[in-house]
Structures are given as structure tokens and as C-alpha cells.
Amino acid sequence: MKKLYLITDYKGFFGSKYFDVPYRSGMDRELLASFFKSKGYEVVFLKPLMEELERQNLREGVIVFASHQDPGLFYKNYLEDLAVSLELAGYRVCPSSYLIRAHENKVFFGMISYFMGVPSLNSIKSSWYGAHEDFTAMAEGLKYPVIIKSAEGSMSRKVFLATGTKEAKLKTRNLMRTPDFFLKVRDMIRQIRHKGYTRESWRRKKILVQEYVPGLKNDYKVLVYGKKYYVIHRGINKDDFRASGQGLLSYRKDIPPAILDFAEECFAIFKAPQVSLDIGYDGESCFLFEAQYVCFGTYTIEKSPFYFIRGNGHWTCVEGNSCLEEEYARSIVEYIEQ
Structure with a gap:
């Protein structure tokens, strides 16, 4: 029987399901395994730990990821690292690691959509920015109104409409904040000590800007x-x-x-x-x-x-x-x- 290795999260849960029981427990693992078995596949659920992975011959099957949606995306980024590493080493990863990276990453998906040049992916004109200084330099040239989106977020959270340059700069100023009091003080000291020093930006959360469809x-x-x-x-x-x-x-x-x-x-x-x-x-x-x-x-x-x-x-x-x-x-x- 062919093998599938399904990578769970640290709780042992796999995937997402709206009506899951218990709450936030993902898909039914037993049900999932039975459906795969009926199609000729043996399922092995694995936590993304080296100690578990090294006990398996991962090259004999396909490694399936479902990503994770945790506050701050810390664990999601950990799973992404694993998926990229496995695919780079020649293992079969499903889906491709770059699509796992695109999860909760609207900016990355906007980038690959643009550079692939496929019309359907670029049906809406988009641009992206990694620092508020870059956005403010380009804001005057945008065609308003525009939709401003944080890279992560769902259910329309961190999504705003800006009708003009002033409003766009204000909303992105708050959306792109990366506050760190102690590092900011340290940076101020650098400016005092070193003539000509350019201070760090404290607004470096990446954003996607899309044209508004009225x-x-x-x-x-x-x-x-x-x-x-x-x-x-x-x-x-x-x-x-x-x-x-x-x-x-x-x-x-x-x-x-x-x-x-x-x-x-x-x-x-x-x-x-x-x-x-x-x-x-x-x-x-x-x-x-x-x-x-x-x-x-x-x-x-x-x-x-x-x-x-x-x-x-x-x-x-x-x-x-x-x-x-x-x-x-x-x-x-x-x-x-x-």
C-alpha cells in the first residue's frame, strides 16, 4: 500500500475544519485515514519533530502539509521551514512549499502573481511595500481609492479602504508599526554618536495595496x-x-x-x-x-x-x-x- 505522511501541528491536529469536534481540533483523523485507505493509501500522522521524522522513510511516500494559523504565525513559519527544507532536498511535498509560504502571506502571493505574468492572477493591479518610508515615497502616484491589506489576516481584519494620499499614509502608518522601545532608544543613541547615521524604520510590517473595484x-x-x-x-x-x-x-x-x-x-x-x-x-x-x-x-x-x-x-x-x-x-x- 502506498504511503502518505500527514504533518500535524504540535497538538497532533491536522488541517482546518469549521464544524470540528472538539473545537479547533481540525479534521477527523480516523475518518481521513479511512478515506485514504479506501483509495489504496496508508496514512501516517507525524508531528514535525526530527525525532519522529527520522524514524520514517519519508522518500517512499508523499509528505502532506496543512499549515497552521497561530497568533503571530510563529508555528506556521516553523512548518514552512520544514516544507521548504524537505522539498529542496528532493522529497515529495504536497502542496508545493511555495504555496505553503503563500498561506497568510498576501504580499508573497502578490509577488509571485505579478512575476508569473498570468492575466487572471493580475486582474487587479497590486503593489507591495516593506517599510512605511517606501510607501510614503510612492503614495502620491497611486490611483485612489485603494485597498490596503496586511500580509496576514482573515475575515477582512487588517483591510482598509483609503480614498486619498493623506488617509493612506495615516492608515499604513498604524498598520505597518513594528514597535520596540529599547531598540528605538538604542537607535537614537546611535544617531547621536555617529554623524550621518540613518535611523532604522519602526514601521516595517509588509503590506499589499490593491486597486479598488467600485x-x-x-x-x-x-x-x-x-x-x-x-x-x-x-x-x-x-x-x-x-x-x-x-x-x-x-x-x-x-x-x-x-x-x-x-x-x-x-x-x-x-x-x-x-x-x-x-x-x-x-x-x-x-x-x-x-x-x-x-x-x-x-x-x-x-x-x-x-x-x-x-x-x-x-x-x-x-x-x-x-x-x-x-x-x-x-x-x-x-x-x-x-
Whole structure:
């Protein structure tokens, strides 16, 4: 039987699940293992410890990561280090380590989207900055209004609309803060002691700046698990510009085919078993706001009463609820064997 090594977190949990039991415990490990077994794969759950990893012959299987979403992203960064190291050494990592790096890292995804030059990934003009001094130098040249996003965060947290240069500078000033009182005092002393010394920046949290798409009354959250597409319609409050976190959710069968076509196009760009896409549509064009390939919210698939699948050149809506663990296992196996 072929082997899969699923990397858990320090608690022994794997992946994310909206309706998990107990709370914040991830996917059901037994259920997940049973679905993989039915497809001819033996699952070994491993904590990311050298002492556990060195007892396994990791080269005989595929190493599957689900990332982690902890405050400060300290453990997520640790898992990312492991994924990059394994892939660099020639081990089979699923998904690719650069997609694990893109989790909770909107700036990195913005960079790879830009440099790949694929139109669907650049449907919205974006720029990124690593210091407030750099942003203020470029702020006058931006076309307002703009959306300003912290590199990390979900449910529209740390996302702001700026209508002009002054407002943008003020909001990024707070968003990019990296305070450290003792280092700041030390830096002031350096300035006194050393003539011509340029002080350090104390606003170095990276940000992504996106053009604002006016007139949208909703967007679409699209989860893709292999060949199956799960879509939820997210409304926007009258006095807001964000759809995420508003709670105005509905499942609709009359999804414009352009949304599904665009999601399919975005999904095909990177080699991955699943993806979560935030897509806007103004009746003519689609816009990709965000994408996550690991550890994304699963409410959409867990509550969806149907899914979409392409067949014979058109999209078909298939009735029925889905099991997260079953669809996760299926999409992983399809990805490995394709």
C-alpha cells in the first residue's frame, strides 16, 4: 500500500475544519485515514519533530502539509521551514512549499502573481511595500481609492479602504508599526554618536495595496477540491466595501458561468489539490482578490447543498452534501496520481 505522511501541528491536529469536534481540533483523523485507505493509501500522522521524522522513510511516500494559523504565525513559519527544507532536498511535498509560504502571506502571493505574468492572477493591479518610508515615497502616484491589506489576516481584519494620499499614509502608518522601545532608544543613541547615521524604520510590517473595484454588491468564495467547485455568494453591507466577515451568505445555483470559468483558470495555474478563491464579478470581468492553498476556511464546503463540476464542455450543478474529509482525501489522491 502506498504511503502518505500527514504533518500535524504540535497538538497532533491536522488541517482546518469549521464544524470540528472538539473545537479547533481540525479534521477527523480516523475518518481521513479511512478515506485514504479506501483509495489504496496508508496514512501516517507525524508531528514535525526530527525525532519522529527520522524514524520514517519519508522518500517512499508523499509528505502532506496543512499549515497552521497561530497568533503571530510563529508555528506556521516553523512548518514552512520544514516544507521548504524537505522539498529542496528532493522529497515529495504536497502542496508545493511555495504555496505553503503563500498561506497568510498576501504580499508573497502578490509577488509571485505579478512575476508569473498570468492575466487572471493580475486582474487587479497590486503593489507591495516593506517599510512605511517606501510607501510614503510612492503614495502620491497611486490611483485612489485603494485597498490596503496586511500580509496576514482573515475575515477582512487588517483591510482598509483609503480614498486619498493623506488617509493612506495615516492608515499604513498604524498598520505597518513594528514597535520596540529599547531598540528605538538604542537607535537614537546611535544617531547621536555617529554623524550621518540613518535611523532604522519602526514601521516595517509588509503590506499589499490593491486597486479598488467600485460598484460591487457582492463577491464569491469558491473552494476547489480537485474537480469539484463549491461556491458561496457573499453580500456587502451598504456602508462597507468588504464581503468577507459580513455574514451575508447564500448558496445559489444560478452562479454566472464566468465565475466558474475564472476559478478553473486560476486553479490550473499552480499545481495544487485544493484552493480557496475570493472572486469579484462586475457583470463583464472577474477579479481575483485573494487565494489560499492550505488551511483555509471550510464553511463553504461543509454547508453547501450542492457543488459544480464541468462535463461535456459545460458546468453542471450536482445536488447533495459533501464530507470534508472525503473530498480532501479524494482531491489529494487525484493530485498525486494525475
